Amino acid sequence: MSAITSKPFHGGRLHHAAQQFGIPIESWIDLSTGINPHSYPLPTVPQEVWQKLPDADDNLLSIAATYYRSAHLLAVAGSQVAIEALPKLRSHSRVGILSPAYAEYAYQWKRQGHDVQELSIEELDAQIANLDVVVVIRPNNPTAELLSQAQLKHWLDILQQINGWLVIDEAFIDAMPNSDKLSMITQDPASGLVVLRSVGKFFGLAGIRLGFVWAEPALLSRLAQQLTTWSVSSVARWAGAVSLQDDNWQLLMRQRLVQDSQQLCAMLAKYDFEFVSTPLFCTVQLPIVHRKTGFSVYQYFAERGILIRNFEHLQAFRLGLPKDAMAWRLLEKALSELKT
Incomplete structure (x- = not known):
């Protein structure tokens, strides 16, 4: 019988991160879940x-x-x-x-x-x-x-x-x-x-x-x-x-997500990151300079108000798609500084 490990940690725990790093919850960019940031525009619930x-x-x-x-x-x-x-x-x-x-x-x-x-x-x-x-x-x-x-x-x-x-x-x-x-x-x-x-x-x-x-x-x-x-x-x-x-929304959203994913991939390539991608997330290899040094990539992004999903055993982290122009700018700034 396999040994039972501790309950898995998941992304999306914004309140926990806000308390841990002293940043108001409304100031965070949540890229930790891989959930489409452009959610379906539901009408008012009857x-x-x-x-x-x-x-x-x-x-x-x-x-x-x-x-x-x-x-x-x-x-x-x-x-x-x-x-x-x-x-x-x-x-x-x-x-x-x-x-x-x-x-x-x-x-x-x-x-x-x-x-x-x-x-x-x-x-x-x-x-x-x-x-x-x-x-x-x-x-x-x-x-x-x-x-x-x-x-x-x-x-x-x-x-x-x-x-x-x-x-x-x-x-x-x-x-x-x-x-x-x-x-x-x-x-x-x-x-x-x-x-x-x-x-x-x-x-x-x-x-x-x-x-x-x-x-x-x-x-x-x-x-x-x-x-x-x-x-x-x-x-x-x-x-x-x-x-x-809603077939029309689905078609247009798939096109938009491909474009957003291509934008994220281009940003990562610009700073020479190694990564793999789907239309909803990119998993990025931690730069060699930060491996085996005790560097916390989760903390690095969190101190900048960006929540990511860290995979320590893979020496990698996952980024979902930014929601708006400000989120894109802040992510690019963090990536550029991480690589230098």
């Missing part, structure tokens, strides 16, 4: 939405079926709920997680007593026959790697022979051009394949806590039994239905 209990028979799933091109979906209060619930659906399993990865996966599978290994692509490929569950984030957070569909289908073929699972987290895929073609979601579910999707990242609506799980009906039914009654709020269901059916 009064009746606030007043009614969540209705699982509303139009949310039919709208989501059109967006994801499949009806085999379960709405959840953010993909984090599914990350915590899925390990409860299996007895002791050998779990391989493509690493580095979102730390909640290893933590939640270990909490439920599973044997967890964090592996590279090569290690996963070599050990796939000895695993019951494989977890892949695609594109990966924080490495930005987009594992090929051919590789994933190969692993799935092997896992299906032992009733194993291939769990794919596509929280960041919506922002990518042709995301529907890149996704592993198909009209009909495949045995043992589970795909998690998030409304929070691309739509910039992390606060409503809404995501979806795509899988076989039997697995979705078992997962639904793990959820609390009315787990997805009426407001979240309404907001999801509104945003998921």
Whole structure:
């Protein structure tokens, strides 16, 4: 059994940073989460939405079926709920997680007593026959790697022979051009394949806590039994239905995010940083001069009112997209001084 590590630290803890560094919360630039800073412009919530209990028979799933091109979906209060619930659906399993990865996966599978290994692509490929569950984030957070569909289908073929699972987290895929073609979601579910999707990242609506799980009906039914009654709020269901059916906004936003990402990449290249990128974030290698010196890149940016996501074990940090011109200027100033 794998040893349970401490609860993972996440980005977005602005109040904590404000208290730690003595900078008013309104003065911060939060680049720590990879959430779209140009969130979907929701209209005013109708009064009746606030007043009614969540209705699982509303139009949310039919709208989501059109967006994801499949009806085999379960709405959840953010993909984090599914990350915590899925390990409860299996007895002791050998779990391989493509690493580095979102730390909640290893933590939640270990909490439920599973044997967890964090592996590279090569290690996963070599050990796939000895695993019951494989977890892949695609594109990966924080490495930005987009594992090929051919590789994933190969692993799935092997896992299906032992009733194993291939769990794919596509929280960041919506922002990518042709995301529907890149996704592993198909009209009909495949045995043992589970795909998690998030409304929070691309739509910039992390606060409503809404995501979806795509899988076989039997697995979705078992997962639904793990959820609390009315787990997805009426407001979240309404907001999801509104945003998921706005095709024009989605098209224009994907174009904008590509442009913003290119701007961030150009800025990093200007100061000779090594980095990888998706449309929603860049993961940057810490300059050699600062490695193994006790330098805290988190503190460096925080002292300038910029919250980032630091990955000490990778000697790297992740930057989301700045929201406005002032944020872009302050980030460039910090990057230029970090490199000198």
